[in-house]
Amino acid sequence: xxxxxxxxxxxxxxxxxxxxxxxxxxxxxxxxxxxxxxxxxxxxxxxxxxxxxxxxxxxxxxxxxxxxxxxxxxxxxxxxxxxxxxxxxxxxxxxxxxxxxxxxxxxxxxxxxxxxxxxxxxxxxxxxxxxxxxxxxxxxxxxxxxxxxxxxxxxxxxxxxxx
Numbered sequence: 001x002x003x004x005x006x007x008x009x010x011x012x013x014x015x016x017x018x019x020x021x022x023x024x025x026x027x028x029x030x031x032x033x034x035x036x037x038x039x040x041x042x043x044x045x046x047x048x049x050x051x052x053x054x055x056x057x058x059x060x061x062x063x064x065x066x067x068x069x070x071x072x073x074x075x076x077x078x079x080x081x082x083x084x085x086x087x088x089x090x091x092x093x094x095x096x097x098x099x100x101x102x103x104x105x106x107x108x109x110x111x112x113x114x115x116x117x118x119x120x121x122x123x124x125x126x127x128x129x130x131x132x133x134x135x136x137x138x139x140x141x142x143x144x145x146x147x148x149x150x151x152x153x154x155x156x157x158x159x160x161x162x163x
Contacts, residue, residue, distance in 0.1 A: 005155035010088055010135045014069055015040050022047070022129075023066040024058050024094075032058065038129070039110045043161040045092075045129040046110045048099075056096050056125055065094045065129060073144060083147060086139030090159060092129045099124055131159040 023033040034055055038045040045067070049055050059065065071086035099107060110126065137155040139147045146152040 005135075005137060005141055005157040007135070007157045007160035009141050010137065010157050011043060011160075013071060013086075013088060013140055014045075017069050017071065020045075020067045020069045022055065022127075023068070024055065025062050025064070026054070026058050027061055041106060041109055043131075045131070047127040047129065048110065048124050049127055050123060051098075051125045052123075055127065059094045059127055060096050063094045065092050066090070067092060067129065067131075071140065073139060073147065075144060083144055084139065086147070086153075087137065088140060089136045090131045091133050092131045094127055094129045097126045097128055099126055102126060130161065134158050 018037050018039070020036055020038055021033050022036045023031060026032055032054070036047045036049075036055075038047050040046075047055075067090055069088040071088070073083040073086055075081045075083065102110070107126075135155075135157045137157070138150075139153045140155055142153050142155075
C-alpha cells in the first residue's frame with residue numbers, strides 16, 4: 001500500500017531543498033538532464049541560467065519539463081548503513097523569462113536566495129517552473145524502515161499550487 005501523502009507534505013519537502021535534476025528535450029527529441037539550484041516562491045520554482053545556455057534554448061522550444069528532487073536519508077550515528085535517497089518526481093510547464101520582466105520584489109526574492117552571483121542580469125534569465133499533474137514520491141513521509149518496502153515507500157499526491 002503506498003504511503004499516505006498530501007500535497008502540503010510534498011511542498012514542505014521541496015521548500016526545504018534547493019537542488020533538483022531538471023529534464024527536458026532538445027530539438028532533435030533527445031532527452032537531456034542537468035542539475036539545477038532552484039528557489040521556491042509561492043509554489044513555483046525559479047532557476048537562474050545563462051540566456052545562451054542549452055537549458056534556456058531547449059526550454060524556449062519545448063516547455064515540457066520534469067524534475068526530480070532528492071532527499072538524503074541517513075541513520076543518525078550509523079552512516080555506514082546504506083539507505084536510498086527519498087525522491088520527489090513531477091512534470092511541469094516551464095518558461096524562460098528575461099530578468100528585466102520579473103516584478104522587482106520577486107526578482108529580489110529569487111536572487112537573494114541564490115548561492116552565488118554569476119554574470120550580469122543581461123547575461124542571465126530565469127526559468128519559471130510550475131509543477132503540474134501529480135507528485136510521485138519514494139520515501140517521503142515514511143520511516144527509514146519502511147523505505148525497504150517499495151509498496152510502503154511509494155506515494156502519489158496531486159500538485160496543489162494553492163498555498
